[in-house]
Amino acid sequence: MKNGVANASANTMTQIDNFSISSDAALLGRDTETLERHTLLRETVTSLMEASGGVSRIRGLRGRSPGFDKPLWKKMADLGWLGIPVPEEFGGLGLGIRDMCIVAHELGKWLAPEPLAASMALATGAIWRGDNTSLKTELLPQAMSGELCMALAWQERVGEIDFAAPNLTRAIRRGGEITINGRKSFVHGAPDGFIVSASGDDGMGVYWVPGDAHGLTATPIQLADGTFASDLTFVDVKVPADSIVASGKGANAALAAAIDDAMVVVSAELLGIMEAVLQQTLEYLRARVQFGRPIGEFQALQHRAVDLLMAKELASCALSDAIDTFEFEADLERRAEAAMRVKFRTSRSALAITRAAVHLHGAMGFTDECNVGLYLKRVIVLNSWLGNHDLHLQRLSNQIGWLTRAWH
Amino acid sequence: MDEFNRGTDDEFRGKVRQFLADHYPPELRNPIRRLKLREIREWQITLSRKGWIAPNWPVEFGGMGLTPRRLLILIEEQERWGVAQTPDMGITMVGPLLIQHGTRDQQEEYLPKIIKAENIWCQGYSEPNAGSDLASLRTEARVSDDHFVVTGQKIWTTLADDATHMFLLVRTARGERKHEGISFLLTPMSAPGITVKPIVNIAGQAEFCEVFLDNVRVPMRNLVGPLHGGWTIAKSLLGFERLFVGSPKYARHALTHLHQVAVELGIGDTPRYRERYAELILDVLDLETMYARFAQIVTSGKALGPQVSLLKICATECFQKITNCMMELSAEYASIAPSHNALQAQATDVLSSFYRSIPPAIYSGSNEIMRNSLARDVLGLATAR
Numbered sequence: 001m002k003n004g005v006a007n008a009s010a011n012t013m014t015q016i017d018n019f020s021i022s023s024d025a026a027l028l029g030r031d032t033e034t035l036e037r038h039t040l041l042r043e044t045v046t047s048l049m050e051a052s053g054g055v056s057r058i059r060g061l062r063g064r065s066p067g068f069d070k071p072l073w074k075k076m077a078d079l080g081w082l083g084i085p086v087p088e089e090f091g092g093l094g095l096g097i098r099d100m101c102i103v104a105h106e107l108g109k110w111l112a113p114e115p116l117a118a119s120m121a122l123a124t125g126a127i128w129r130g131d132n133t134s135l136k137t138e139l140l141p142q143a144m145s146g147e148l149c150m151a152l153a154w155q156e157r158v159g160e161i162d163f164a165a166p167n168l169t170r171a172i173r174r175g176g177e178i179t180i181n182g183r184k185s186f187v188h189g190a191p192d193g194f195i196v197s198a199s200g201d202d203g204m205g206v207y208w209v210p211g212d213a214h215g216l217t218a219t220p221i222q223l224a225d226g227t228f229a230s231d232l233t234f235v236d237v238k239v240p241a242d243s244i245v246a247s248g249k250g251a252n253a254a255l256a257a258a259i260d261d262a263m264v265v266v267s268a269e270l271l272g273i274m275e276a277v278l279q280q281t282l283e284y285l286r287a288r289v290q291f292g293r294p295i296g297e298f299q300a301l302q303h304r305a306v307d308l309l310m311a312k313e314l315a316s317c318a319l320s321d322a323i324d325t326f327e328f329e330a331d332l333e334r335r336a337e338a339a340m341r342v343k344f345r346t347s348r349s350a351l352a353i354t355r356a357a358v359h360l361h362g363a364m365g366f367t368d369e370c371n372v373g374l375y376l377k378r379v380i381v382l383n384s385w386l387g388n389h390d391l392h393l394q395r396l397s398n399q400i401g402w403l404t405r406a407w408h
Numbered sequence: 409m410d411e412f413n414r415g416t417d418d419e420f421r422g423k424v425r426q427f428l429a430d431h432y433p434p435e436l437r438n439p440i441r442r443l444k445l446r447e448i449r450e451w452q453i454t455l456s457r458k459g460w461i462a463p464n465w466p467v468e469f470g471g472m473g474l475t476p477r478r479l480l481i482l483i484e485e486q487e488r489w490g491v492a493q494t495p496d497m498g499i500t501m502v503g504p505l506l507i508q509h510g511t512r513d514q515q516e517e518y519l520p521k522i523i524k525a526e527n528i529w530c531q532g533y534s535e536p537n538a539g540s541d542l543a544s545l546r547t548e549a550r551v552s553d554d555h556f557v558v559t560g561q562k563i564w565t566t567l568a569d570d571a572t573h574m575f576l577l578v579r580t581a582r583g584e585r586k587h588e589g590i591s592f593l594l595t596p597m598s599a600p601g602i603t604v605k606p607i608v609n610i611a612g613q614a615e616f617c618e619v620f621l622d623n624v625r626v627p628m629r630n631l632v633g634p635l636h637g638g639w640t641i642a643k644s645l646l647g648f649e650r651l652f653v654g655s656p657k658y659a660r661h662a663l664t665h666l667h668q669v670a671v672e673l674g675i676g677d678t679p680r681y682r683e684r685y686a687e688l689i690l691d692v693l694d695l696e697t698m699y700a701r702f703a704q705i706v707t708s709g710k711a712l713g714p715q716v717s718l719l720k721i722c723a724t725e726c727f728q729k730i731t732n733c734m735m736e737l738s739a740e741y742a743s744i745a746p747s748h749n750a751l752q753a754q755a756t757d758v759l760s761s762f763y764r765s766i767p768p769a770i771y772s773g774s775n776e777i778m779r780n781s782l783a784r785d786v787l788g789l790a791t792a793r
Contacts, residue, residue, distance in 0.1 A: 297790055302783035317697035397686035406689045
């Protein structure tokens, strides 16, 4: 038995390498220079997370508005993470989806509640993709410095993914002023300020609304993982005419791109969560002794664990394809399809893995004290946001072009 | 020299397509069952004459000498064209094995005849009592002067009734470690004492056989590698095989067939069907990317690690998921007995695909055995003693 345990430990280091092999293949850049930068980036995230108290720190943050650590958000800003996708002309790093995913993936392993996807990918993404240069110049530095943690308010109904028709929120322009009425649901990210989509006389528009705007009420909803989303009501909220982030076709394009980006970034986060919880579960299977042996020696559990590994590997494959598509494919429809595919797969696999992880930990897994439940709850939240796996499967099943094209 | 490795990948691809268009019998494209030797013989002879019969062998032994990358391209194109598997393990197994482990005499005796398609080989490994636990095999080879006397039985020997020769694993010593007493032998099927009995499978086809060996005399010179060293030799061939058993081609073809069936049944546009179809497309897309990752390892000249077993499980279970779906959607069509001899799939013959999806999860290491080794070698979960 001693030898069995010793061998398992010797294997553990290789197994850790084996895990990172798969996400390396999906995430890291391939040329030497990019690979170096990515490796360093990843190490920076790991160091910050280790120095900040690891997974346990979220126990002190959950359920307490805003549900994440503002000083840490500032540190992330100082490291440049909040400006990763922002064009250099506005002070950002001008990097792409791959770099965003590397950070998100690593943060996922630590269950970091800081709203990187909601704020950096989604809200900031909508602003820099819009067409209002003076607004970009005003807002982007504040977003990137961590002073202003914004949220994109596009969703109005539960189970909704069609951002193009926000018919519960209307914006009317009169002279130099825009009046917004309506409501938004499930707005992820901090309520410092909102990028709001609304229908108007000229089609959809996207507007900047500060968090303290008169007539705006933000009601926090505590989510399963202890973070918060907001329900918003707008009663004659007035903003200056130059608060338009984007309008008409530009608004559609900006939102589509930002939401697609966010879906891929969240998928990377989900992959990180899967890897961390699988690793923890394997350690438990190796350590927990019953009937005179580590329970990981029992074939039934071995087979369950392998099936979880397979689910993780397939998710890694889908993420790899999504990142490659976003780097090399300009066609918006293909990008949207890749985003749906990866959000579907990573959500589905992550749910299966975290759910099984709780079970495999026995009664301990069902306690609050055991960390494994924290992974499950985070996945439940991320699965539900930006369309859960079932929703994306339905959407893809209605994409006749994709259905016929998926076959050579 | 390097006729086939020259030029660009696309040029090579074009060459392969042209070759297949020029020479492969159109009526044999995408057969739904394994072909008998007589059915594929003409194609085999053509391959031999054109020098295309052994893509994976070095040029000096009569092969095409393809780089791993070009070999994968060739296989991709063959799969795309629907080329049938040639029922000869001489090319895929015996050749590479003798090239690696055989004596000069053995190479000269056997390799040219494989290239000329004169000798057809089958594999004698599994026995009634030795399937997953192959190392417990009992077919005995007693040493007597300059030859072995072999007695025992092999089973699941694919196309033994078409083969002229067999390579087999036999027990030459009993001891504590059962795999250390196994030797690798070669024998003509015409050797006295060999009896072949085809086994009919549930699809009504006799594609594998029992092979009985009753005091069969095998000359000592037919021993490959060291005495008692057969197990290592048999395992050394695993390389490409481990990639191919996980090929997404079965799942891909099944998916195309599924859609044809749905259209034929008039349900191709229903939301219920489209959702099932979309889910299976997503499965196959991920499988293809997984396969590409492992193929990339092979083409870059590196060795496949134990993770590759994941591919086999994934590919075979995905195939089954698709054929299960086909059966469900086909209602009464699923219950019609398929023609035993049909070569091409009838639009609504889903039962043949369903049957064909059964063996891959069993052979080449059952999926349960694969899970055991993944748990041990990749996840670090020790094996119970």
